[in-house]
Amino acid sequence: MSNEKQANTGISRIVKAAGFSLQGLKSAFQNEAAFRQELMLCLVVIPLAFVVGESALERIVLIGLSLLILVVELLNSAIEALVDRVGTEHHELSGRAKDMGSAAVLVSLALWAYAWIELIIN
Secondary structure: OOHHHOOHHHHHHHHHHHHHHHHHHHHHHHOOOOHHHHHHHHHHHHHHHHHOOHHHHHHHHHHHHHHHHHHHHHHHHHHHHHHHHHOOOOHHHHHHHHHHHHHHHHHHHHHHHHHHHHHOOO
């Protein structure tokens, strides 16, 4: 086994992976207005979940769905970046990929809104 292969295992691999993840979060924050807006939303509603949620399960659902929005937005942004990297000319499949990523964000936001509305009404 080569030294390069050995150097990328165990704790070293975990540290490098964490660094790449932090780079991804930093890039999303710097380059994606939607991610910044959804992050600000999370900074407001996650603490609110501890006030509104009466049980641990309610708080887990409210916080989990809030974080899910960020996850889906990160994936959508990755799709958009990859499509833009491949080419900037209009192509039906590129448009479809971007539209589907955007739809995934919309679905996650709708699910989040439903959970909050349902909890507040009941």
